[in-house]
Amino acid sequence: MQPNTAPLAETGHTTLLTARDITKTFDRTRALQGANFELREGEVHGLLGANGAGKSTLSKVISGHYTLDSGELTYRGHEIRLRSTRDALRIGIGIVMQETSLVPDLTVLENIFLPELGRPGRLDYSQLRQRGQEILNDLGQGDSLPFDWEVRRLSSAQKQLVEIAKALGVRAKLLIFDEPTASLSPGEAERLFDIMARLRDTGHGLVFVSHRLEEVFAITDRVTVLREGRTVMNARETASLSQAELIRAMVGAELGAIYERKEGHTRENHAPVALEVRNLSSTPAVRDVSFSVRKGEILGLGGLVGAGRSETVEAIFGLRPRSGGEVILNGKKLLADSPKTAIRAGLGFVAEDRRTQNIVPDLSVKENLLLAHLGAHRGFFCSYASREKKVKELLAGLGMPEDRLMDSSMLNFSGGMQQKIIIARWLLLEPKVLILDEPTKGVDIGTRASIYAMLRDIAAQGVALVVVSSDFEELLGLSDRVVVMSDGRTTADLPSTVLDEESLTLLAAPRTSMVRNTEMLNELARAHNGAGFWGLIEGDRLICLNAVASNPALDPGFKAGEARELGATRIPEALRLREPIFVPEPDGSRTTLVVPMTSPRGHDLGWVGLSLPIDRPLPAPETIKTRIDTMAATL
Numbered sequence: 001m002q003p004n005t006a007p008l009a010e011t012g013h014t015t016l017l018t019a020r021d022i023t024k025t026f027d028r029t030r031a032l033q034g035a036n037f038e039l040r041e042g043e044v045h046g047l048l049g050a051n052g053a054g055k056s057t058l059s060k061v062i063s064g065h066y067t068l069d070s071g072e073l074t075y076r077g078h079e080i081r082l083r084s085t086r087d088a089l090r091i092g093i094g095i096v097m098q099e100t101s102l103v104p105d106l107t108v109l110e111n112i113f114l115p116e117l118g119r120p121g122r123l124d125y126s127q128l129r130q131r132g133q134e135i136l137n138d139l140g141q142g143d144s145l146p147f148d149w150e151v152r153r154l155s156s157a158q159k160q161l162v163e164i165a166k167a168l169g170v171r172a173k174l175l176i177f178d179e180p181t182a183s184l185s186p187g188e189a190e191r192l193f194d195i196m197a198r199l200r201d202t203g204h205g206l207v208f209v210s211h212r213l214e215e216v217f218a219i220t221d222r223v224t225v226l227r228e229g230r231t232v233m234n235a236r237e238t239a240s241l242s243q244a245e246l247i248r249a250m251v252g253a254e255l256g257a258i259y260e261r262k263e264g265h266t267r268e269n270h271a272p273v274a275l276e277v278r279n280l281s282s283t284p285a286v287r288d289v290s291f292s293v294r295k296g297e298i299l300g301l302g303g304l305v306g307a308g309r310s311e312t313v314e315a316i317f318g319l320r321p322r323s324g325g326e327v328i329l330n331g332k333k334l335l336a337d338s339p340k341t342a343i344r345a346g347l348g349f350v351a352e353d354r355r356t357q358n359i360v361p362d363l364s365v366k367e368n369l370l371l372a373h374l375g376a377h378r379g380f381f382c383s384y385a386s387r388e389k390k391v392k393e394l395l396a397g398l399g400m401p402e403d404r405l406m407d408s409s410m411l412n413f414s415g416g417m418q419q420k421i422i423i424a425r426w427l428l429l430e431p432k433v434l435i436l437d438e439p440t441k442g443v444d445i446g447t448r449a450s451i452y453a454m455l456r457d458i459a460a461q462g463v464a465l466v467v468v469s470s471d472f473e474e475l476l477g478l479s480d481r482v483v484v485m486s487d488g489r490t491t492a493d494l495p496s497t498v499l500d501e502e503s504l505t506l507l508a509a510p511r512t513s514m515v516r517n518t519e520m521l522n523e524l525a526r527a528h529n530g531a532g533f534w535g536l537i538e539g540d541r542l543i544c545l546n547a548v549a550s551n552p553a554l555d556p557g558f559k560a561g562e563a564r565e566l567g568a569t570r571i572p573e574a575l576r577l578r579e580p581i582f583v584p585e586p587d588g589s590r591t592t593l594v595v596p597m598t599s600p601r602g603h604d605l606g607w608v609g610l611s612l613p614i615d616r617p618l619p620a621p622e623t624i625k626t627r628i629d630t631m632a633a634t635l
Contacts, residue, residue: 019036048250096167140198419439438469492560520547520627530550545592581621597632601631
């Protein structure tokens, strides 16, 4: 993601909203204690802080969800006192929540103009459709939403777009984006940022709440940081800050490299295989998944939203039926009859949705910790006493006092602490393999660092870990190996050291989006009796994204999803030189043209190669390059 270098719009010096000395208390908890914030027209302003810092509370005070206890809100030069979200929308303040507030059974058009549905009289749907189309056109998304679809049919990215259009439908001037990219793929997040940039350029004021610092640097003009309900960094220019300064402001300390491994730790692992998945299918989401993970290894399962990652781990654990393939746990076949079978075989599973899949809010910490014990235990009596010593050890590791063990509700704890308690629940059973689906979703940078350290300690004890994550930086920094999924199939299995976020994104691209690419490679290969490939080249290594061969004798020595040293391929000279001409190999086996491919927005998409027999007339390199440029425009 490129840093944001766009200047503030012409209207950027006009203050849109000012919040001064805002306080807000819930029961005995002081969520805000003197928070300050300023937003200009024509800017994207980042609102940051650790979990519990008060970001969401301040956002909801500004958008009318909460009434402030004391302090002052000034909007467009006038002091305001909001009693409801309706008050906020009436004056032009809207919020786009991480969990959308749409009505799933209504159509896209009805959701966009939801406030209109409560007004007396008949609705003019043709006029609403015209207004809706104008809003989408202004956002550069004219063809992105089917107005007649029920919202339940939409993807996460489309639902976010409906939320934005709904706010603009009431002519909101100030928009708050609360963790808007949490469930979006990298490509979808880029499109969201394009929309936000358009809004900024038309004079809207945008508040951007996010835990992902790379996004903050990519899209924001200024940032404000809250800590324990107070403003500790007020409206600083983003371009003047480093990531280390932001982290220090958020958590009050220098964290260092959050992915740093302990001295002596190596990603090489020759331990026995703990879990093997062979040609697993669970239709329709999982079609053909294979991978293995060794004892003490951290395996990352990567892919875009909709790739089938969560469905795969649920099928392994017994939460959804398998339609094919097999799972081998510690050398024995694991049946898919129920999670209880998996737990007793030594498999643990931390599901993605913390609130609905992992915790029972009204049970105490101790009762939540012992939930998995109930599934693993055989017999009439619960035998909790056998776990007491281990519970105390785990609490000490979490930094939680024993007297909080009997807290009456898990909701008394931050999201980050809840997540650590959930992980500890499985450690209580001493599993052989632990699967974690989005383990740091919605937690701040400080908590992420402690969870990473916790997972590395677990792996160091010989437990095999499978981590599903949509955060590619996290996946690469934490994992020893990464298995990439697309459209329900595994497409690559590579050491994390040979990957970066760009290569991982291209490997994870839906196979359906590569149809034209494959067709072009096949056409070129057939027309000239050759072989074609698309790959990424970094230093002396190639990662293959796609490969075809009409002439088997010209196979390049690698296939899709594989990484190879250039010298270990059958076309080392052409890959090394990468000249705009056909380069013959010294052994006389073939000649190869290697051409760079770039997207219309200037992003590097790797290299496309065409290998041909050396004893026949060659096409003009310019003709081949034109075909490749045409294809790149469609990706």
